[in-house]
Amino acid sequence: MNALKIYEKAPAKINLMLDVLYKRPDGYHEVEMIMTMVDLADRLEMSELPRDTIIISSQAGYIPLDEKNLAFKAAKLIKERYKVPSGVYIHLDKNIPVAAGLAGGSSDAAATLRGLNRLWKLGISDAELMELGAELGSDVPFCVTGGTALATGRGEKLIPVAHPPQCWVILAKLPINVSTEEVYGRFRSDRITKHPSASRMMQALDSGSFHGMCQELGNVLEEVTLQMHPEVAHLKETMLRLGADGVLMSGSGPTVFGLVSKESKVPRIYNGLRGFCKEVYAVRLLTK
Ligand SMILES: C[C@](O)(CO)[C@H](O)COP(=O)(O)OP(=O)(O)OC[C@H]1O[C@@H](n2ccc(N)nc2=O)[C@H](O)[C@@H]1O
Numbered sequence: 001m002n003a004l005k006i007y008e009k010a011p012a013k014i015n016l017m018l019d020v021l022y023k024r025p026d027g028y029h030e031v032e033m034i035m036t037m038v039d040l041a042d043r044l045e046m047s048e049l050p051r052d053t054i055i056i057s058s059q060a061g062y063i064p065l066d067e068k069n070l071a072f073k074a075a076k077l078i079k080e081r082y083k084v085p086s087g088v089y090i091h092l093d094k095n096i097p098v099a100a101g102l103a104g105g106s107s108d109a110a111a112t113l114r115g116l117n118r119l120w121k122l123g124i125s126d127a128e129l130m131e132l133g134a135e136l137g138s139d140v141p142f143c144v145t146g147g148t149a150l151a152t153g154r155g156e157k158l159i160p161v162a163h164p165p166q167c168w169v170i171l172a173k174l175p176i177n178v179s180t181e182e183v184y185g186r187f188r189s190d191r192i193t194k195h196p197s198a199s200r201m202m203q204a205l206d207s208g209s210f211h212g213m214c215q216e217l218g219n220v221l222e223e224v225t226l227q228m229h230p231e232v233a234h235l236k237e238t239m240l241r242l243g244a245d246g247v248l249m250s251g252s253g254p255t256v257f258g259l260v261s262k263e264s265k266v267p268r269i270y271n272g273l274r275g276f277c278k279e280v281y282a283v284r285l286l287t288k
């Protein structure tokens with residue numbers, strides 16, 4: 001008999017705004033950010049193993065497949081916490097660029113939690129899954145439920161907000177590796193001249209204003225990443241010049257996203273970027 005298989009989609013996130021309020025005594029930074037999902041996703045296939053083991057495989061050659069993989073960590077956490085005797089085989093079909101500021105690993109972890117809750121019929125609520133997720137990383141709780149949310153604390157306190165008006169999202173990632181820990185570590189609040197506003201972004205989303213949303217885009221971590229990698233600033237300028245309505249770096253970077261309302265503009269921007277950047281995607285926002 002074939003083992004039961006469970007499939008989960010793990011979408012990428014973008015930060016429409018990200019502000020850092022202060023550094024906390026525990027080393028994390030208190031943040032205020034608005035996140036939403038885009039239709040670029042990893043796909044996970046999970047099947048039960050009779051043995052007490054967790055096995056990860058992937059077509060992607062560039063991620064760890066051992067206990068360092070966030071899907072492995074998520075499976076281990078849920079298995080231990082809920083005393084599940086059986087094991088699981090997880091195949092990760094990776095499509096989200098790695099270490100890109102798109103929460104690829106966090107979304108895989110969240111999808112693993114959701115999938116194993118179903119596979120092992122554990123009946124865990126979303127709120128509990130989010131608490132488990134917070135033990136794995138600051139972006140994981142958001143990835144458990146997705147949608148569009150205001151995130152505070154270190155990113156784990158979430159309030160749903162209005163979805164952005166539908167548009168095209170062009171994602172472009174230069175071949176640069178950026179460590180989230182290093183970016184937060186180099187962040188200096190006294191260097192920030194303009195803070196993005198969560199309340200103004202929420203107003204723009206509430207009123208369904210695409211133009212308002214583009215105006216309120218802002219990410220204080222850009223200051224750090226663009227300083228280390230000026231080519232990311234050049235990528236932003238190029239995207240704007242090619243016709244994107246609003247442009248921002250996602251999370252700690254280096255991925256830059258451009259919001260575009262008119263479909264007819266997408267090919268020019270996409271093709272223009274492909275000239276010098278290998279990883280470019282044109283996707284839609286993910287609406288629930
Ligand atoms: C940049 C963002 O992706 C924006 O959504 C997140 O704030 C980062 O989320 P993440 O990658 O899930 O972060 P974690 O895995 O929890 O933490 C990685 C490292 O980033 C730093 N970190 C992270 C989140 C936070 N609010 N303050 C921090 O200072 C810490 O040094 C931590 O050791």
Ligand SMILES: Nc1ncnc2c1ncn2[C@@H]1O[C@H](COP(=O)(O)OP(=O)(O)OP(=O)(O)O)[C@@H](O)[C@H]1O
Nearest residue numbers: 069070098099100101102103104105106108139251
């Ligand atoms: N399932 C996974 N997918 C991708 N990377 C993983 C995974 N598990 C562990 N990693 C490791 O985690 C690190 C960060 O990768 P990830 O793609 O999650 O970064 P990110 O998009 O910058 O995340 P965030 O936006 O949450 O900071 C990489 O160095 C990678 O080797």
